[in-house]
Amino acid sequence: MHTFKELVAGFGDRFTVKHFPETPATLYEPGEYFLSWGGKRIRPVMCLMGSELFAEITPDAYEVATAIELFHNFTLIHDDIMDEAPLRRGMETVHMKYGTNTALLTGDVMMIRAYEYLSRINTLYLSRILQLFNKTAREVCEGQQLDIDFEKMTDVSMDAYIDMISLKTSVLLAASLEMGAIMGGASEGNCRHIYEFGKNLGIAFQIQDDYLDAFGDPEKFGKEVGGDIRQNKKTFLLLHALEVANTDQKKLLQELMTNNPADKVQQVLAIFKTCGVDEWAKKLKDKYLQTALTHLQDIAVLSSRKGPLEELAAFLIQREY
């Protein structure tokens, strides 16, 4: 058994290789550029952890983990094009550095490369892994499209928003764990529980992300707070505020979002607090975290094997606020 940190370090080392042929460099160099930035590699590590919960990690688990990380990077490259993002982690995005057409193709070929890693695994479970991978990949696209749609809508229900967030980010975390579990020989019931653990953990993480962007300690959070508010981004907090605010608060919120006064962030935060949005968000996050942990409990393996997944939950979800 390996700790979460050992797996992060181990996967990071293995992943730091060239993933594409040398030529044509105009196609493959942008892909290597993007992959060279590093990153937490959470999803592939979740695949390894899903596997090690049930059995020793095999070379196949590394193939699938690599496929997952490449797929995730494909989505980032295409998302950056759609968002017209100039920077990611302080680096020039692929489309800014190499042009949109090359970035589009770099994303395409990165997804194909993911399938090349997948294609190498044992045929015993190739179909099953491939089907889960495909379903998840399609759901991630659905989530991205819904996100685009929601940005243009004035009225998005909380349920629809949770569905979107779940598709856009949580299903890939969930599927990463389950693909590992499948390779580890897990039963269908255990596969379902580990999937739900990942999915609910992912939603809790997103709620926390929205919370920290508004109420986080800038020093601990590592970035300026209020970015989502400044951009009128639909978040758990804003949607809930619009649901519970009285007529006057609602009117003020909408005025602030239209007129963008200098003290917009402070004023919106004040409404959020008056409406109890901060306490509500903490409770909602805890609800999803508890659901995740209950599914983890229900996985039928020795509880001593669950340590790394508990570490993962603690790493993703901070309890200090």
Added chain:
Amino acid sequence: MHTFKELVAGFGDRFTVKHFPETPATLYEPGEYFLSWGGKRIRPVMCLMGSELFAEITPDAYEVATAIELFHNFTLIHDDIMDEAPLRRGMETVHMKYGTNTALLTGDVMMIRAYEYLSRINTLYLSRILQLFNKTAREVCEGQQLDIDFEKMTDVSMDAYIDMISLKTSVLLAASLEMGAIMGGASEGNCRHIYEFGKNLGIAFQIQDDYLDAFGDPEKFGKEVGGDIRQNKKTFLLLHALEVANTDQKKLLQELMTNNPADKVQQVLAIFKTCGVDEWAKKLKDKYLQTALTHLQDIAVLSSRKGPLEELAAFLIQREY
């Protein structure tokens, strides 16, 4: 055994179904829109023919054929974004009708859908088909990137151009046949020959396409001739002309390409004829066609089974000029 025409009609009927879920319609409707235009469906039919050369067509062959057609349509949607093409076959392109971001995602999800069809086939040959599919898909992206690169270069060698054309268009034709052959139980030698048949046929087709754009009978060709010349498009003809023209002809060609006079097409065609580009192109096309047919001959099955592939070659390559 089925004739080429029967297979075209049969596949067309089977393919005319919804390929995506209903929701989110904002993501899936654009994909159905693009697929509803019809088309010759050459590539999936080649998969069926590759299979039927060796055995009866199985449901798996239809799954792979469908995957190939979806992959091809994915490349068209993304190519249209890159070319900023307003129309294809007289219809509004996906990015014009639905916006670039949705077109990007529609292409992504169409490629994923292709892999969903692939994932259903017998595990007996799933790995092998998947590996050939992936390799080919990556090569098609390489071809597209090289095409973008070459448009910006002043000096492209004929060999490099043929490699690019081969990657961009021929390898998918070749792989379609070979994937069918694999499912039909073909030997490795037969797989190699059917792949080379398709690849060389594809190159012959491209040379013919360039030839007809310059020298074709507008009534038979179905579109105005000289489009490539007007756009200074790098073609087999232009590259060869630049190789064999004398200093004066070369200078005139480059002037025509820079100044775009009203009679540019006529003047360029005159240089092409003086340089013997038309005769050269016919010979080159014949050379590739002959190579293709030799590989067809070398496939070790009863020659009576080869009729449909001969029909295909006759359909793609006209001998009337």
